[in-house]
Amino acid sequence: MPGDAVTTRSARQQGFTYLMVLWWVAISSVMLAAMGQQWALESRRQKEMELTFRGNQIRQAVDDYYNTAPAGQPKLLPARLEDLLQDPRQPTVVRHLRQLWPDPMTGQAWGVIREGPYIKGVYSTARQKPLRAPDGVDSYQAWRFEFGQGPVK
Numbered sequence: 001m002p003g004d005a006v007t008t009r010s011a012r013q014q015g016f017t018y019l020m021v022l023w024w025v026a027i028s029s030v031m032l033a034a035m036g037q038q039w040a041l042e043s044r045r046q047k048e049m050e051l052t053f054r055g056n057q058i059r060q061a062v063d064d065y066y067n068t069a070p071a072g073q074p075k076l077l078p079a080r081l082e083d084l085l086q087d088p089r090q091p092t093v094v095r096h097l098r099q100l101w102p103d104p105m106t107g108q109a110w111g112v113i114r115e116g117p118y119i120k121g122v123y124s125t126a127r128q129k130p131l132r133a134p135d136g137v138d139s140y141q142a143w144r145f146e147f148g149q150g151p152v153k
Contacts, residue, residue: 041131048131050104051124055145055152058084058110058122061096062147068094077118077147081110105140113146121146 061084062077069075070089078084084097103110105126113121126140134152137143145152 044131047104048133051140051143052152054101054104055122055124055143057097057101059145059147059149059152062119062121064096066147068096077115077120079117079119081112081119081122111141113144121149 058081065078065084065087066075068087068090070091073089081100085095085100087094087096102108103124103126105124105128108125110122111125112119113123121144123142123144124140128140129138130140130143133143143152
């Protein structure tokens with residue numbers, strides 16, 4: 001019968017170890033879930049910063065395109081975003097924008113704000129509510145980067 005006491009004590013210790021491992025897994029899961037939410041939030045903040053940077057760069061390029069019309073030609077807005085990469089009106093290569101970035105919120109093409117056949121600005125096609133946006137902006141689609149507007153924060 002002395003062996004039964006050792007077996008019972010060993011079984012109790014294994015049960016305690018099993019419970020400790022279960023608690024450890026539960027606590028780790030909760031902490032990883034919280035970290036995942038924080039990473040997703042930080043990723044969205046970074047995308048919003050990139051949205052502001054890219055949108056302002058395109059807006060500034062449209063302003064530059066308009067203001068650098070060759071002598072004797074009317075000042076016009078670009079007909080295509082690609083015209084910002086190499087101005088077709090100029091006799092020499094003039095680049096108002098080095099590259100056309102995709103919309104950082106969707107990874108797709110920007111929504112284009114038109115004034116007749118010309119491009120006046122861009123906006124994101126994402127429908128979510130921004131974390132931080134200018135006053136009156138309740139979705140990424142309402143966050144506009146337009147000609148003559150000045151930098152958007």
